[in-house]
């Protein structure tokens with residue numbers, strides 16, 4: 001949180017709110033949000049789709065009419081690709097020269113023609129909300145409700161465990 005707040009202080013300051021024009025300069029903030037999407041994306045699976053005709057995919061036969069859902073969680077947690085998928089590490093999205101590293105394996109909105117219709121809106125609003133909250137508050141967990149792990153509750157969406165946070169104003 002300290003690194004994000006330092007970046008926001010340097011790039012945005014404290015007399016205005018962050019805007020989308022700041023995004024390319026808020027590399028660590030962007031990388032953190034991308035890591036959140038990878039690590040605990042809110043949609044672990046896509047909505048159900050149906051194969052329109054007999055299909056073969058990587059040697060697997062998929063007969064017409066089969067219901068198909070993509071497992072986004074498994075793409076984001078593939079140890080063969082990420083190495084340490086269970087570690088929350090925003091730096092994996094930062095190039096050695098300090099620029100943001102886009103990774104095609106981060107697909108929290110699905111992929112292809114039926115991917116999320118609201119992706120642009122969701123990306124914009126989550127970025128503005130997250131950066132504005134970080135600019136204004138320092139968050140800490142309430143020790144009375146310890147969070148023992150961040151696995152979440154699996155369902156149609158991946159919900160966070162029960163938690164309570166304190167928000168301390170910093171501006």
Ligand code: HEM
Pocket residue numbers: 041042043045046047048070108109110111113114115116117118119121122126
């Ligand atoms: C962080 C927020 C969001 C996440 C992580 C998310 C994720 C997803 C995912 C994974 C799918 C399934 C894609 C697939 O089946 O391949 C989906 C579908 C969809 N999402 Fe989102 N979504 C978000 C926000 C929104 C918003 C804000 C809207 C509308 C304003 C929206 C509208 C839709 C629609 C209409 C579909 C169905 C698309 C189709 O079947 O063609 N989503 N979303």
